[in-house]
Amino acid sequence: MTKIAMLGLGSMNGAILAGLLGSGVPAENVIGTARSAESAQKRSEQYGVPMVAEEHDGAANTTAAAQADVVFLGVKPHQIVDLCREIKDALKPETVVVSVAAAVTIDMMESALAEGQPVIRTMPNTPMSVGEGVVGLAAGSHVSQEQTQTVAELLGASGSVHVLTEDQIDALTGVAGSGPAYAFYLAEHMAAAGVEMGLDPQIAADLAAQTLYGAGKMLVENRGQNDAAQLRRNVTSPNGTTQKAIETFDAADMDATIRAGAKASSSRAAEITHQLRG
Numbered sequence: 164m165t166k167i168a169m170l171g172l173g174s175m176n177g178a179i180l181a182g183l184l185g186s187g188v189p190a191e192n193v194i195g196t197a198r199s200a201e202s203a204q205k206r207s208e209q210y211g212v213p214m215v216a217e218e219h220d221g222a223a224n225t226t227a228a229a230q231a232d233v234v235f236l237g238v239k240p241h242q243i244v245d246l247c248r249e250i251k252d253a254l255k256p257e258t259v260v261v262s263v264a265a266a267v268t269i270d271m272m273e274s275a276l277a278e279g280q281p282v283i284r285t286m287p288n289t290p291m292s293v294g295e296g297v298v299g300l301a302a303g304s305h306v307s308q309e310q311t312q313t314v315a316e317l318l319g320a321s322g323s324v325h326v327l328t329e330d331q332i333d334a335l336t337g338v339a340g341s342g343p344a345y346a347f348y349l350a351e352h353m354a355a356a357g358v359e360m361g362l363d364p365q366i367a368a369d370l371a372a373q374t375l376y377g378a379g380k381m382l383v384e385n386r387g388q389n390d391a392a393q394l395r396r397n398v399t400s401p402n403g404t405t406q407k408a409i410e411t412f413d414a415a416d417m418d419a420t421i422r423a424g425a426k427a428s429s430s431r432a433a434e435i436t437h438q439l440r441g
């Protein structure tokens with residue numbers, strides 16, 4: 164069975180790992196690393212996988228990478244190239260290096276690894292932790308179809324996988340990578356409005372959470388039949404309550420603001436790429 168190393172087992176790699184474990188990948192087939200001993204212990208307790216902390220063992224990443232068939236890089240974007248250099252000589256030639264980082268391009272990683280090392284750039288989102296994620300995947304120049312398939316299957320257990328060209332990854336970041344935060348932001352402010360109108364804070368939070376969950380489920384279950392605009396129209400009675408809310412949003416240019424926010428996320432990814440290239 165595929166051996167997996169998760170270098171930098173934080174929020175995003177943790178979400179992927181939760182999905183992998185939920186899909187039946189045995190914990191003993193996974194090894195994780197973190198920078199601090201505290202994080203390593205916390206994640207080990209959370210997921211039941213062996214963890215090595217870099218602060219205790221300077222060879223944590225290379226030891227973990229050497230054992231793996233697939234290595235997930237889950238550190239911050241500015242650390243990815245250094246991590247590639249660190250593990251370069253430890254990797255087996257056929258081990259697939261999968262980055263989850265925003266902004267770090269395939270060529271940056273390929274240049275820091277041994278010639279011919281397979282590299283896949285992904286952009287996942289944290290709902291992978293509950294098996295409902297989205298992940299964009301772009302394969303580097305040394306990746307076989309079989310290797311892409313293996314990684315797509317691993318990730319597909321926790322969400323929908325979209326194989327894209329690399330130039331589409333930043334757009335996916337703006338919609339789906341950062342997207343859960345937009346939904347949480349909406350939930351925060353729907354709940355806050357409820358509290359301002361006199362609801363108990365816990366009840367208001369539950370109302371917002373369940374409403375977004377139900378609406379999301381309807382969006383998914385209506386794919387190919389009713390799109391988001393139609394589902395919205397179905398809630399909106401002429402001259403009723405929803406119409407007044409939507410008119411209020413429109414008057415504040417919420418539609419343009421949401422598009423601008425998603426595009427700003429995508430542009431920020433491109434800007435970080437530019438900065439990382441120096």
Ligand SMILES: NC(=O)C1=CN([C@@H]2O[C@H](COP(=O)(O)OP(=O)(O)OC[C@H]3O[C@@H](n4cnc5c(N)ncnc54)[C@H](OP(=O)(O)O)[C@@H]3O)[C@@H](O)[C@H]2O)C=CC1
Pocket residue numbers: 170171172173174175176196197198199200202203217224237238239240242263264265286287288289340341
């Ligand atoms: N969060 C999200 O929703 C998404 C994040 N991403 C990408 O995921 C990546 C990680 O982000 P996120 O998970 O949010 O960040 P986190 O800070 O939660 O996780 C980063 C992890 O890397 C560990 N780490 C830091 N330095 C090292 C090192 N030298 N060796 C081993 N481990 C190390 C940290 O350990 P310690 O805790 O001890 O510092 C931590 O566990 C980023 O590149 C981001 O672009 C992509 C899509 C969505």
Ligand SMILES: O=C(O)[C@@H]1CCC=N1
Pocket residue numbers: 265336340341
């Ligand atoms: O905010 C970020 O930079 C990362 C990438 C996408 C979601 N979180």
